[in-house]
Amino acid sequence: MKDFNPILKTLWKSKTGPLLLIVQIAVAFTILINVSFMASSKLHELTESSGLDEEVLFSFRSNLPVESEEYVALLRQDLADIKNLNSVESVTVTNSVPLSGWGVFYSLNASDDPDSYIAQAGAYVGSRDYISTLGLDIIMGRWFEESEMEFTTEGNSDRSNSILVTKAMAEQIAPDDWSTAVGKAVYMNGRAYQIVGIIDRLIATWPEWRGNERSVVFPTYIMAGENIFMVRAKSGQLEQAMVDVKALLMQQPGKFVTDLHTFKYTRETGYKAMESSFIILAGVTVALIMLTMLGVFGQARFTLMKRRRQIGTRRALGASKFHIMRFYILESLIVVGAGVLLGSLCAMIANVKLIELFRQDAVPYEYFLYGGVGVCIASLIAVIPTAYNAANTSPAIATRSV
């Protein structure tokens, strides 16, 4: 470490270059930390499970080409007919398809006072086979009883008040122990509901919504002339089932079947924007590291150019190639280290601002650690060729004109 003092002195003697590099690394590091954190949280959301058996599901929208008095009967008939198809395992009608971007949400309150607000949750309604069709797990409590579930075209107030919630929602309702949420009452639009069961995972319909792990399932399906269906195909017969269902329903005059998509398609479309953001963020991360390497490389070349004679003299006076390389590498590391330290400080300040302005989450400290180590390694790679070059400076040539 006896090089340390001379290095600091050399750096102090021509400050501009190293200072520029420090500023550059600090700025790059500030962005790097925040962007890589955003990229990894996006990746986390992208790879998160929806709770559904995605491989065997598809959905579509269809109408009931009859008068409203006959809606319920025809819908039941349609469901029965679809279920009877050879390629279909089970079918449910629902108010909205998870991750499709269109649906209903409710604010959940602990009492009928709106100030007792707990959180918002996506709302789903399904028919009897909802759980088995989507492949959901009820981890506590029970599914609705036959008497609670209802198809209706009428507005009435004596509906069943049983609901199921997802585990993430239960954790908000009973923060100490989510399993105690079963049996508890929550309020929506001033009306009381009782939680009868907890579903492990059921993602809400908005892919980009941060709270999309929170969902509520209701037993009363309010009918209209248009309905959304979700169908579970028998394993390996997804394509066939889609063809069969459409052919079956299109036999009715005046019927349409539209937005017929596999669930995989719905998921990909829903996450497309987020996936693009992830690609951009990851690209920016790589670009920033390359830029830092470029800066370190440029700075090293510059000092090499300026110090040819100094190096030659040192070599002539007996410094080994190793000494010269060590000097060079240490010098770069000191500058890079200073940049990383300044950058960490800026990154923390920037992160606080981002939390305020854009409601980002706080960056965990591992990012600073790994980010710092990563930048140092990248800089090492960038400086070693130049350092090697410097060490190979022939003392005779470098000092010739003195």
Next chain:
Amino acid sequence: MGNYYFKLAWLSFKKTPLLSLLMVGTIAIGIAAAMITITVGYMMGKNPLPHKSERVAMVHLNSWDPAEPISYRRNGEADIPNMLTYQDAMALLTADKADKHVPFVSFSTLVRTETQDVKSAEMHNIRSTSRHFFSVFGAPFIYGATWSEEADELGQSVIVLSKRENDRLFNGANSVGESIILDSKLYRIVGVIDDWQPTPKFYVNSFHMYTPTLPYFVPLESQIRNDFFSPATMGWYCWGDDATSTLKDVMSSECVWIRFWVEFESEAKKYEYFQFMADYTEEQRKVGRFLRPEPNRLMSVTEFLEEEGAITEESKLGIVFALAFLLACLCNVMSLMMTKFYGKGGEVGLRRAVGATKKDIAVQFGCESILVGLLGGVIGLALAQLGLSALTDMYPEYHANVMTMNFTLMVSTVALAVGTSLLFGLWPIYRATRIQLSSQLKSL
């Protein structure tokens, strides 16, 4: 003289091609990143109706559930619905206090021409609105015109097509007077509008602001008369225990589903209208509606865009990051310039010795910075275009308009590159002019 310096700059550029290309490349990448994000932000934040954005306003009435607000705004305050119930929309239309009223909703149905069979009908979203939609929001007609007042009142089956649909169904011919079939109802074409995509599409909520405009337009009253109802695709919110299974149910319920815009001849009338809204609400309170405390809103185009957040937070964040990235790139370029000018110490010494002043040296290197900036700017512009077209593919829910540079932005791209490169060249230039003559000449 300038010519000579640019020639020198070009020679110097060729002399150290690697260093020069690194400088140009770094500026180009920084500029491209900055301009891509700025373009998206600029296009998102544009005023879509510059000549009358303060005279066109959206009506928000607080008809919501007394038990709890419809939702909360970003600042935690209770929000009010941004759509109206059918009965309120009709009451405002009947009162006729604004100069033009544009209520609108949408529905989806099967569309075909008279000659096509049922099987080849396509599912489309239809905008159902009033005859003023086109003049208030600025949609230009290529054939025909909007429908009559009578059509609005009686709910006649008349329809306006987009150019794209007119091209698809009628090969672009003047189709006014022809008919098309919505589901099983015959609609007579009264007009065709040109390609039209306001950016942002300010009259809907932020979720749809960058999606393409709908291809068909019909009178709202005709939707009701023909009973078109798409509960699974339209935007609507309900509270209470009213039935909502049919269009008739929804029309008589407290559900909000109609967006309502108005245009005034003068801004003064806007304030009168706000007073009228307050009077109307007061009237309704007497019959037990409008029991929530939050006030109604009459939001101009700019106010509504601000409230909805037309510029997404991601794009604001992107601009900040991209500008910081540009700063890092420029620091890099600055240190490369130092290297470069330092390497030319000998040349500077020689020129100074034969009579060049410090100013001459500064001009010479200034020209070199400008050349680097210019090349960086042009390449950056090309990179930005590539980046923007990649973004168009990556974000299909954003209309390509958002990802398009106009002429001003293109010029600013190059100007920004030249300006910043000159700015960050100042210090290296200053250093270069201060090189000691004697020390340089000695070693030549």
